[in-house]
Amino acid sequence: MNPIAISHVLQRLAASCAMMFSVYGAACAEPVFSFDGTPGKLPKTVVPIHYAIELKPDIASLALPGVEIVDIEVRAPTARLTLNAVNTTFAAVTADGDTARADVALDAGAETATFTFAQPLGVGAHRLRIEFAAQINKFDRGFFFVDYPTDNGVKRLLTSKLEPSDARRIFPCWDEPAFKASFALTVTVPRNFLAVGNMPVVREEPLEPNLKQVAFATTPKMSTYLFVLTVGELERITAEVDGVTVGVVATAGKAAKGQFALDSGVKLLSWFNDYFGVKYPLPKLDLIAVPGGFGGAMENWGGITFFESRLLFDPATNPDSARRGIFGIIAHEMAHQWFGDLVTMAWWDNLWLNEGFATWMATKASEQFYPQWQSWLNGYAQKQYALALDARRTSHPIQQPIADESEAMVAFDAITYNKGQALIRMLESYLGETAFRDGIRGYIAGHAYGNTTTADLWQALESAAHKPVTGIAASFTEQDGVPLIMAETSCSGGDQRLTLRQDRFVIAPVRAGVPALPPRNWQIPVAVGPLRATQPPEIVLLQGSMEIPARSCGEPIKVNSGDIGYYRVEYGPVSRAALAKSLPQMSAEDRVNFLTDSWAMVAAGRAEPPSYLTLVESVGADDRRPVWDQVITVFTALNRLARDRAERPAVQRYARATLRPVFDRLGWEGSGSGDDDNTLLRASLISVLGEFGDEEIIAEAKRRFAGFLQDPKSLPAALRDAVTHIVGITADRATYDTLLALARKSTVTNERLRYYFAAAGARDASLARATLALALTDEVPGTIVTGLINSVAASGEQPDLAWDFLQKNYDTLFAKQGPQFRDQFIANFMTNFSDDGHAAELAAFAPAQATSGGRVMAARATETIAISADLKARALPAVDAWIRQRH
Structure with a gap:
């Protein structure tokens, strides 16, 4: 960002804060700035222009040696250059050839390296040469390995995940979004590996023994967190659209399962080109299926990575409805190629500009191409989750101050994503689709390859719509809370x-x-x-x-x-x-909407539970899936709160009596495409009725699972998750062993997850202990270890057992899972409890309080526990009394 743009950013922020104070009587939080006022923590006396990076990953030793040449611009004479590095050693650092050598000082807490030269570097262009060695990680931060099963044994893949601040784990860099630069990458890998980066390959040269050097074209200016590198025994299918090669990359033998993803990418790229008014600027866009390591997707420019089960579709193992999730996540990540990659927030306090918009656009795209899915209606729970969190003391504004990397990591939450999405949808409805789109086009065109703040978006929308936007939008982005x-x-x-x-x-x-x-x-x-x-x-x-x-x-x-x-x-x-x-x-x-608001009044203590339950009585058995889904959500919450309480039998009996007529209308077989709402509702009802103890449902699920073991085609893919879940929670040792055997046998990611998670839901305490022990082995993919532990607590209803396990094995698990385990998982896990005692245990658990981001998560979890305890004390007796009186 040039100095003129910096001053404009500061003026807009100051004006926005002044408006908030005068109109709403609330001061806005101070964002983080470096000493010259630019968003970020690193000094801006030196900025990178171009990185030429050479990496030589060692797949066996997990060493990552490298050399980088960095063209920099020095804006004020300085003998000290500070940039980011984590778990990195330095062999030599020089500037402008060998004329100036630097001493290197590391600050592990700040995640920085400072290069000190004997003489100051003068104003102007300079070139650094850095020899370094980083690490290939076990967990999904920086560059990490994924071991995955194949028919020919276990294989290893290497890939990257850098948002928000883990490029520094691969190569030393100015690892903040405002430091945009171009990148030219060269990597040495085994000859049988395919290497995928942000840009197309421009050169491959064989090396001895059995290696090759792969060079990629230079990227446009971009932020470091968008860098990507994936290498392994991979294959690629491609298609062309608007002069861009769209590809799906998967491990050998699986690329054909990416055809639906490829078709989706092609239609979305063409549609996004038109919607944004600026064509996708890179020559290729790869959608990369990673068979482990992380559970979502990452919008790396030109090379989006996905957890394999979120991208590949196989009708033999996936329900037809899985296409909905695959299309939605592709749309989300592709929208980022403009909103986040081409135009990037200046600092993480404006993360919602990336995530809120991409979440909104994913649903809008689904409505465009698959209106029969009714994605806004069926996705209502996203907004409800944000509303629930935003009503609490521990909520935060959409635009929130971010002090460090640990806080940036925990900013990826429902307020950022789902409240952001809801606000954008509300603004589009208020301004009109055409005016809103015109404003977005102006915003993208005006800030391409640069950094922005939220104020830039409001200005673009006001200019296009000729309606007031800033005051409306700021009242939702710059303060927390839910309007009533x-x-x-x-x-x-x-x-x-x-x-x-x-x-x-x-x-x-x-x-x-x-x-x-x-x-x-x-x-x-x-x-x-x-x-x-x-x-x-x-x-x-x-x-x-x-x-x-x-x-x-x-x-x-x-x-x-x-x-x-x-x-x-x-x-x-x-x-x-x-x-x-x-x-x-x-x-x-x-x-x-009427049902969700009615239950929210109960949760807030503004209404008594019978007001909601009476309303449910007027919902017809033939009503739509999202309506019954809302009821199922409330019944599930009450059942969870009633665990180990006298009210539970009545709650479960009433839930069964209410939901069983809905299931009986649909039946086990039913009809439909397999991707219709009735099919999805049927599966939900099987799961929840089994959890609520419906003996007929449980018996039939077991019977169908036994048939599936003899003939897999006998159980439709649409019912496999639900049936397997019920078999899992009611499992004896023999059934548990069968589920694990199925997981170990399969090389298909979504199948392995289905069976491992079903086994983890076993409510027998001895089986729960077996699952927890399994989580310490190398058998279980690291991606799902925390999910299995949480399933033992939630589906298996053994939270105390799981909590004891976590405390006793914390060091081992932290070493395998990385910082996210400490800063996020522990706090989230504790929300399985609803009593003051466990809240106190969380407060006393030192690792959960080790970083500012961890303390934020612990405070949120403590409040969740308190809210659950309050609702349990208020609502359950009233619900029980109403059920006994009426039924």
Whole structure:
């Protein structure tokens, strides 16, 4: 970023903070800046222009020696250059040939290396030469190895994962997003390996013995975290679109399973080129299937990496509906190629610019190409998860201050992704699709190859839409919290009026000495309309309170029509009664919205559980999957809270009585494409009814699994996860051993996960101990170790057993799993509990408090435990009494 752009960034940030203080009475948090005011921690007296990197990974010893030539620009004379490095040793560092040699000082805590020269480097261009040796890791940080089973034995693959700050684990660099530079990579690998990077291969030369050197074309300017390198026994299928080669890369023998992914990539690239108004700028885009190491995907520019089961599709082992997830994650990561890669946030406090937008775009793309999936409706839970977290004390603004790398890592949460997505959808609805798209096109074109802040996006949208955006958007991005709109109708002379008043929605148990959460004010686009309207709902901008003329008296008026807004609605008695009576007449979106808000009022202590349960009684057995999915979610939460309590039998009995008619309507066989909502609902019901102790469902699941063992084709792929899950939680030793044998036999990632996780859900304590012991071996892929441990606690209902295991084996697990295990997993695991005692144990567990990011996660987990304890104490007795009275 040039100095003029830097000053503009600072001015925009200052203006944004001043606006927040004057309008909302709340100061915004200070972002992290280096001494010259640019976002980041490293000094900006020296900036990289180009890296020429040569790596020679040793697959056996896991050493990663390398040499890099870095062209730099010195902006002020300096004898000290500070950049990032982790677990790296240095052989020699020189500048401008051998004329200047540097001493190297390492700071492990700051993850930096400082080069000190005898004489200052003058202003202008210089060239560094750095000889170094890094490490190939066991865990998914930096460059790491993945061992995976094949029909010809265990193979090893090497790949990278660098976001937010792990490029420094591969090569010394200025590892902050504002330091954009070009990269030219050369790597030495075995001759039978395929090497994949950000750019196409431009040269391959054979070396002895049985090695080759592979050189890639130079990248455009980009941030370090977008660098990628994957090497292994790989194969590639390709297609051409708009002058770009799109490829799917997989381990040998599996590339054909990437055909759906390849077809999706082709159609998405063409559509994104049009939507963004700027064509994808690289000559190739590879979608790389990694058979282990990490569980998601990473948007590396030109070479997106995916956990194998998230990218490859095999109709022999995948349900047809798996295409939904595959398409969605490809769309998310490809949207990043523009929103994040081409245009990048200046610092991690604006991470939501990447993730919120890509999450929104993935659903928009799914609606574009597969409208039958109804992705907004069926994905309603994403926003609900954000609303639940955002109502707590430990929430944070979408734009949040990030002090260091550990805090950047834990910023990848539902507030960043899902609240960001919900805000963008609400703004698009308010501005209109065309104006919103025009604003995005202006934003991308105006900031290509550069760095931005949130203020740049608002400015682009305002310019295109000619509507106020900044005030609305900032009220949702620069402060935490969930708006609560209280709505009530009144009649006078046959005319009905709707009164709206905003407050703050809070789920925070009252505790002695803990102050109440402060009030908030928002500018909220509110969609309002009668249920039987023939026109789109009216959108009003609510800043405090207002009255709206409505229809004739008695006609139900729905707030948040279409469930597009990011807010809760609490209806007064008259409005609520009218809407509850008309629930069947609502759209599916509005039924889901009404149900979720009703349960949220219970969770917040603003309503009693019978208000929600009575509403569920009016849901028809033939209602839509997302409606019943919402009910299943609440029943599952109550069942979890009731573990080891007297209320559980009644909760389970009522859940079975409510859900079984829905399943009976669908039946075990059913009809449909295998990718329709009834098929998905059937699988969900089998799982939950089995968990709730439906003996007929359990017996039939076992019978079908036995048939599957004799003839795998006898069990449809759409039911395999559900049936195997029920077989797992009810397993005896023989069944448990059968599940493990199936996992060990398979070389298909999604199958292995199915069987390992089913075994981990066994509720027999001796089998749970066996699973935990298995987690310490090299048999279980490192990717799923933490998932297995959590499954023992959750599905297997053995949280204390798993917690004892974690404490006793912490050092061993941390060495295998890496920093994320310490900073995130431990805290998340503890949310399996709902009592003060375990909250205190988390607070006393030193590793969970070792970093600022870890302390953030521990505080969130402690609050989750407190909220669960409060709901358990309040809701379960009331639910039990209502069930006994009514049933």
